[in-house]
Amino acid sequence: MKTALIFGGQGAQYAGMGKELFDNFDVCKNIFDRADNVLGFKISELCFGENDDLNKTEFTQPAILTLSTAIFELIKQKGLKGDYAAGLSLGEYSALVASGAFDFDETVALVRKRGKFMTDAVPEGVGAMSAVLNLDAEKIQEACDEASSVGKVMIANYNAPGQIVIAGETAAVARTEEIVLEKGAKRAVRLNVSGPFHTSLLKPASDKLNVELRKVTINEMSFPVITNLTGDIVLKENVIDTLTKQVMNPVKWEQTVRRFIELGVDTFVELGPGRTLSSFVKKVSKEVAVYNVEDLKSLEKTCKGLGLEC
Numbered sequence: 018m019k020t021a022l023i024f025g026g027q028g029a030q031y032a033g034m035g036k037e038l039f040d041n042f043d044v045c046k047n048i049f050d051r052a053d054n055v056l057g058f059k060i061s062e063l064c065f066g067e068n069d070d071l072n073k074t075e076f077t078q079p080a081i082l083t084l085s086t087a088i089f090e091l092i093k094q095k096g097l098k099g100d101y102a103a104g105l106s107l108g109e110y111s112a113l114v115a116s117g118a119f120d121f122d123e124t125v126a127l128v129r130k131r132g133k134f135m136t137d138a139v140p141e142g143v144g145a146m147s148a149v150l151n152l153d154a155e156k157i158q159e160a161c162d163e164a165s166s167v168g169k170v171m172i173a174n175y176n177a178p179g180q181i182v183i184a185g186e187t188a189a190v191a192r193t194e195e196i197v198l199e200k201g202a203k204r205a206v207r208l209n210v211s212g213p214f215h216t217s218l219l220k221p222a223s224d225k226l227n228v229e230l231r232k233v234t235i236n237e238m239s240f241p242v243i244t245n246l247t248g249d250i251v252l253k254e255n256v257i258d259t260l261t262k263q264v265m266n267p268v269k270w271e272q273t274v275r276r277f278i279e280l281g282v283d284t285f286v287e288l289g290p291g292r293t294l295s296s297f298v299k300k301v302s303k304e305v306a307v308y309n310v311e312d313l314k315s316l317e318k319t320c321k322g323l324g325l326e327c
Contacts, residue, residue, distance in 0.1 A: 150204045
């Protein structure tokens with residue numbers, strides 16, 4: 018069995034995420050406590066309560082990273098060792114922490130800055146993202162080209178067969194949604210995010226992020242991480258350049274999953290809120306085993322499926 022640990026990105030957050038694991042496992046609580054010390058506020062209150070701040074990018078990103086890392090430490094304690102890791106967008110930082118390339122304390126501060134840079138680059142309401150269902154990439158690109166007279170819009174995520182995300186200026190995204198439906202898309206679903214991530218509109222955020230990345234210590238990885246910038250293994254010396262470009266370039270998640278399968282991965286374990294990546298993996302291949310851990314029920318099911326002690 019070869020296992021890939023996969024970590025979700027922004028948009029997966031929900032009120033109450035991680036509370037069961039926080040309440041039941043010290044190893045999880047310790048990660049939350051470390052985040053509190055770095056950030057200067059209680060990230061548990063952000064995650065567990067009904068708090069609008071959880072959906073604000075500068076808070077969403079450290080919250081998801083914290084929960085994802087807490088779950089990784091828990092499953093590591095249970096005996097699960099990944100052979101590879103990857104994360105969708107923000108989740109790539111969780112993957113790098115899990116690999117040992119990044120220190121958690123440094124990274125939770127970094128992703129809060131990343132979130133703020135992304136928000137500042139394109140003020141809320143100016144940009145949008147939309148998932149286009151059941152239309153091939155070529156036709157979606159044609160739709161983006163046609164809508165470019167209204168404003169900037171482009172493909173931002175290649176998530177899975179039948180799901181590609183577009184992003185750009187709000188009016189241009191709205192026009193593209195109309196065009197893709199005319200071209201035969203099943204649906205176009207507006208996403209609950211605050212800006213047009215993974216587009217050239219994020220260039221100012223990319224520039225600021227590069228400065229901060231150069232301050233971070235990068236260690237040797239205990240297992241390889243595949244970057245969704247290219248869908249291939251990222252080398253230690255390329256981490257800064259990769260993460261700088263990642264914020265303003267399309268996420269190649271489908272290619273990432275296919276690369277894992279080429280490498281012999283037959284088991285995927287999603288760590289963090291929700292099961293979005295699990296559904297994407299299943300759309301790419303029906304032959305692999307897919308698990309997730311986000312609460313006590315999913316933890317028990319994953320431990321049982323993988324033969325771990327719960």
